[in-house]
Amino acid sequence: GHYGIFGGQYVPEALNAALTQLDREFDLAMADPAFVAELNRLRVEYSGRPTPITELPRLSALAGNARIVVKREDLNHTGSHKINNVLGQALLSKRMGKSRVIAETGAGQHGVATATAAALLGLECRVYMGKVDTDRQALNVARMQLLGAEVIAVESGSATLKDSMNEAMRDWVASVDDTHYLIGTVAGPHPFPRMVKEFQRVISTEARAQLLERYGELPYAVAACVGGGSNAMGMFADFIDDPEVKLYGFEAEGDGIPTGRHAASITGGSIGVLHGMRTYVLQDEDGQTVESHSISAGLDYPGVGPEHAWLAASGRGTYEPVTDAEAMEAFKLITQTEGIMPAIESAHGIAGAIRLGRRLAEEQPDLSPLICVCLSGRGDKDVASALKWFDLDGTPDETVGGF
Amino acid sequence: GHYGIFGGQYVPEALNAALTQLDREFDLAMADPAFVAELNRLRVEYSGRPTPITELPRLSALAGNARIVVKREDLNHTGSHKINNVLGQALLSKRMGKSRVIAETGAGQHGVATATAAALLGLECRVYMGKVDTDRQALNVARMQLLGAEVIAVESGSATLKDSMNEAMRDWVASVDDTHYLIGTVAGPHPFPRMVKEFQRVISTEARAQLLERYGELPYAVAACVGGGSNAMGMFADFIDDPEVKLYGFEAEGDGIPTGRHAASITGGSIGVLHGMRTYVLQDEDGQTVESHSISAGLDYPGVGPEHAWLAASGRGTYEPVTDAEAMEAFKLITQTEGIMPAIESAHGIAGAIRLGRRLAEEQPDLSPLICVCLSGRGDKDVASALKWFDLDGTPDETVGGF
């Protein structure tokens, strides 16, 4: 349950039995061909896997000599890599005889995915969501309700994602007999970081084979945005043992690390304990968690999965921050050159890859690096944020036919 | 260019040369292995085809003895079958040396798809959209603008989809030298109905093979919603020559045909000429087009593709209307039992399939009909409409942690 000094299980004793059961049942399930076959069937027939890799020639032209390829997790059912994890955990819940799942959600993506899997498998579902988020994402609240889930607004603390995790933990402490807490990222107490990684591993398993088939070589680097870090961990997993493949994680730098308004836990945080794990945390002098800031709701979290902390500390992975402004510039570039509107989360990964490509063109002009970025989700959910950023208001360019 | 008495080319002479060129270039392109390979590459690597078929056991339990299977066009890039057509036509535009595309759009789906393909291929793009629609779908206006397209609001006539088609035609008459009019459905003058059918044929080509592989048999029926009719024509195409496979098209009945507030051109319209084709049209005694009404923006069109008119008139296809209320009930059922939130368009197809399944259970209780419905698009765009219908407002079920 540890990654070097990171990870662990900093939770009330009341949850120990459930975590132990989960750890055991997860291993049994993954060793059970029937479970693996059913999960694979849902991935293929329900979620639409494998997702393709798409080369982006027009965008690459802006990134030095790099050839940027994206792994299209945006094409999954419900629009992001989140479904990979919820299908796995929801199936596991059924296997453990638990009839109810609870989840935390920030802007609503993981909540929608969880509600989706619950509807599919006939599980009861409750989603905790910060009051600040339910207010600004009313459409996603309703979407979960349409899927049959119950949505609970959390007013405590900063009333955002971290507080909805707290509230889900509180629920779980009281309901652990019949309830599984379906954590949405590679964070939280052991075995969640390991389990979510394994359910997201499919991203890199597919991408590695697809890259080898199409290009006949491993990529120079794989890259992804990092909030909690589940899409990045999925993208890294099968490449960790390929030492020649560099791993790049791009954190949300918000307004910039010097401003203190960011969500870059590794680059701009310090080691601490949060939500059951030891990892990099945004905290004050006393260890009180500090609010994170990012234009991307999905990266707006003051911690990070412990294995990322370890990859960063050990030097196997490189973690760099990307500001709101850099991410939105990349959002616009990929949208207008390739017709792919990414989630703002994923735009951080794109921005990082462009920067990397440009840097390499200066440092190693003879290199034509193949960089595979995880396009973790689609941007439909972010259109309103993008409008605001680019100062658009949905007014047409011109009106004709009026008199 | 005719389907029995339907179809044809009722357009100003000024467009004849362009339509003739299009007809010829389309045939040449489809016979050119390089064009077909490039289109196929984009389908696979960019749009994520093939899309899977998904069996819906929990929904089927509500539909008599039917086994309902959906063809997942919602999993395409940009979220619906529309991309199949725009990729084909945009590639064809490039082949014809046209550097600019124009399109009409209702709620914005075809406009977004066209802007997407234009961004991908570096084409200039202008989208005409009724003023009523730009007002209520400001987010989609902005989405097209983010993709680099110019959006023109059309105030003439009823300021909706049909008027945006008129305005696109007017643009085209003046710009035909360097511009392709990228019509979004199997309607308009010849060769559009034929060409769009061929670009959408991939739906049934894939589905037919997938059904045979998974079930070892052809389906009892294939079904789809019908507005202009492009997803239905794509779903029908490869089954038209399988006489044992029934073809069901479900039109939007809005408030009910007797109320006059509907969009069921075949069931509730009459033969006329509109937008360059002879087909079933909603029109008054004099032949003036009557405004259509449907909760589904994508079906809210007072005409229908001429081949559907012919399939209906010839008896090969069966066309039935589905009211707003029936469609929304189906929307809720599939969402809550299968975790798939369909476009409201597609919900009409689902509603029709459920009704068909129930009817068959009464009429032929020994039959277990396999019904494949085209799930033409995802419901994300329709959440606001669904909320309004179900009287939800995004308020959470409960609030905790407040003091």
Next chain:
Amino acid sequence: MRAAEPVKAPGAQLAGAGISGRRILAAKAEGRAALVGYLPVGYPDVDTSLDAMRALCRPGDGPGVDMVEIGLPYSDPILDGPVIQRAGTTALKRGVRTRDVLRAVEAVAEAGATPLCMTYWNLVDRYGVDAFARDFAQAGGAGLITPDLTPDEAEEWMVASEEHGLDRIFLVSPSSTEERIIATARACRGWVYATAVMGVTGARQRTSSQAPQLVARLRELAPDTLVGVGLGVSNGAQAAEVGSFADAVIVGSALIKPMLAAEDAGTPADLSGLRAVVADLAAGVRSA
């Protein structure tokens, strides 16, 4: 498509000219182009629109148009620019019906001009092609101008127009091929409507350079065919210019603009602006 050989329609000057062609030939006999004025029936209301058509024919002391192209307002007029759209949409809102064209035909005929009808095809289709032709001819109409019906789809109309002795005025455009120019000219009776620009109706600052070229192609490919030129003519000088190479000059939006202005001024029945424009145009075709 037939082979690209020039039309030598022997009766072009006789039977092929039809009613409206003979009117053009009469103008030609005066050494000038004929003037065709477009107004939609029903704008600003049916009665006033008939008055306006009468004013077209007799704007005052001087001459007026030779022919009136009576527009039938339609919900989806894909070849119309904003001016005609506004008039047509307003007329529809105020209840104009297809059958009102018959009253307009009578009014124009009474006023001494030749009545033609410009109509999108669905209105005729819906009325019944033969029935429309019959009633239209009976009211004194000369023929139809069909912006969205080309000879390709005109089988029923060919029969009905022959049956009821009506002229068929199809359009040709700068993008038309030789084959189509020939075939269209062959299918017409009366004259051919040459659209001077690639674009919709509407007055333009300058006349199109494409117009003389298109007319020249027509003269070459269908030498015995009469040619009217429309789209964009807005004043007497332009009419004179077009009249110098075409057999008929067609004006639409420029006539409707003063009527829209009258409505905007709160005096929709005031036809003085219209009369002034007509007088200028009529003088224009006579000045060339």
Next chain:
Amino acid sequence: MRAAEPVKAPGAQLAGAGISGRRILAAKAEGRAALVGYLPVGYPDVDTSLDAMRALCRPGDGPGVDMVEIGLPYSDPILDGPVIQRAGTTALKRGVRTRDVLRAVEAVAEAGATPLCMTYWNLVDRYGVDAFARDFAQAGGAGLITPDLTPDEAEEWMVASEEHGLDRIFLVSPSSTEERIIATARACRGWVYATAVMGVTGARQRTSSQAPQLVARLRELAPDTLVGVGLGVSNGAQAAEVGSFADAVIVGSALIKPMLAAEDAGTPADLSGLRAVVADLAAGVRSA
């Protein structure tokens, strides 16, 4: 995980009891359970919270609590119910710091009760585990209750607590396995905190039926271990009931409620409500 054999900690009544265990044994000697009262430092402000802790120890003429569980407010208190959350969040907003716990320790010790600290682990981790233990012990603190630190992750804390002579009060729960109950009891010094219900802190209408069962399991598996029962006790009668089978009765939310009420009434420094609750509880543990 070690084998499931009952703990026979020879020093449970001596060294293993630690400072806080000895306080429980003293109460036992009076034929009653010890009373442990929880209050967060810093609510409604630091000074008043110290007054409140003093009032806990000496509510009036009668006896008060034996031990004070000084809560350290934390931004993410996953085991706390709404009442403690409100007090803690308010305290943080008003600027309470980790170091303020040291003043509270001194105040409690001066008032004659045994000071413990209940803290989420990150605050200690951040302060430095050894530094915190040193300063805490130096101020007169007896030990720590660690809701989100189990013996599994406590290596550093085991060393520091031994070094500075502090008690380690870990939690057990109704869902704990036999193995874990034994191992946790073994890791504790002072006593074991038995969480009476599966759930967060907060006063409840009735005491839990799981509490006596859990205590019975502890008695069987770790017979020499002292057991405090918390979560849900809200009045004297419940305290008496719990005191009949547990060695210590822990009360939290029921003490904070009157303080929140005082703040809501505009008199945050009014501790009369708190004193009344403490008096009732103190009488309760003495009535069994």
